[in-house]
Amino acid sequence: MNEYILEIWLVSCIVMIGIVIVVVTLQLKYILNKLSKDPNAPAEKSSWWSNFTGLKPMEKEKDIMMNHSHDGIYELDNPTPPWFMYLFYSTILFGIIYGFYYHVYQDGNIQITEYKTDMAVAEKARDVYMKKFANSINENNVSLSKGAKELTEGSQIYLTNCVACHGDKGQGGVGPNLTDKFWIHGGGIKDLFKTITHGVPEKGMIAWNKTLNPLQIQRVASYILTFQGTKPPMAKEPQGIEIP
Numbered sequence: 001m002n003e004y005i006l007e008i009w010l011v012s013c014i015v016m017i018g019i020v021i022v023v024v025t026l027q028l029k030y031i032l033n034k035l036s037k038d039p040n041a042p043a044e045k046s047s048w049w050s051n052f053t054g055l056k057p058m059e060k061e062k063d064i065m066m067n068h069s070h071d072g073i074y075e076l077d078n079p080t081p082p083w084f085m086y087l088f089y090s091t092i093l094f095g096i097i098y099g100f101y102y103h104v105y106q107d108g109n110i111q112i113t114e115y116k117t118d119m120a121v122a123e124k125a126r127d128v129y130m131k132k133f134a135n136s137i138n139e140n141n142v143s144l145s146k147g148a149k150e151l152t153e154g155s156q157i158y159l160t161n162c163v164a165c166h167g168d169k170g171q172g173g174v175g176p177n178l179t180d181k182f183w184i185h186g187g188g189i190k191d192l193f194k195t196i197t198h199g200v201p202e203k204g205m206i207a208w209n210k211t212l213n214p215l216q217i218q219r220v221a222s223y224i225l226t227f228q229g230t231k232p233p234m235a236k237e238p239q240g241i242e243i244p
């Protein structure tokens with residue numbers, strides 16, 4: 001609600017100004033009417049239409065004729081026609097209703113709500129797409145990622161799931177050293193993807209396809225390959241065959 005305080009304040013100001021304008025206008029009109037009327041004149045009858053248009057009949061034009069002429073053309077002192085004033089008041093009323101509806105009660109679909117709804121829809125669509133995309137990766141089409149964002153994702157997956165057995169720097173422990181050129185199950189991205197996906201359960205390496213989706217496996221496999229040649233301290237002895 002905090003973010004709307006300014007708007008509520010603004011709307012209140014607009015409402016106040018609107019009320020002041022209406023009151024002042026009505027008062028002025030009332031006073032002017034009183035001043036311009038001859039108190040002894042008989043009350044004149046006028047139709048709603050002439051009230052609405054505010055036009056003086058032709059025969060009364062000399063009453064409102066101003067005392068100057070331009071080449072014989074006289075100016076009439078017509079007040080702003082009532083229909084125009086009604087239009088003006090209706091815009092004030094519209095503004096007040098609009099302000100309350102959209103900014104105070106916030107029932108209306110204002111920009112910020114519209115934005116949030118759209119973002120939520122897009123987020124959902126993105127999730128669906130990512131799921132589809134993630135599942136489209138398999139051991140035949142998987143490729144190595146080198147982008148910083150992908151590798152950061154990979155490092156997070158590694159830290160959460162793999163450190164316990166492979167060490168924080170890939171130096172190895174229960175599991176083999178991942179920083180050297182020696183691999184038991186092959187050292188290409190496709191080999192790693194396959195090993196991580198299906199695991200080597202009989203040797204203590206879990207099949208990760210139940211915990212991670214193919215995209216996550218691709219990320220962590222790409223990340224593991226950045227360990228190559230880092231020679232961390234206390235590295236486990238090489239296992240498997242050397243893959244140049």
Ligand code: HEC
Nearest residue numbers: 161162165174175176183184185186195200203204205220
């Ligand atoms: C419970 C311990 C454990 C965890 C957790 C673990 N691994 Fe392993 N991992 C192993 C063992 C043990 C092996 C060796 C399997 C063998 O001897 O065939 C291995 C092998 C591997 C290999 C093959 C290494 C080679 O030389 O071919 C890769 C790649 C690998 N793990 C990646 C991962 C990744 C990625 C994670 C986290 C998502 C992970 N491991 C989590 C125990 C673990």
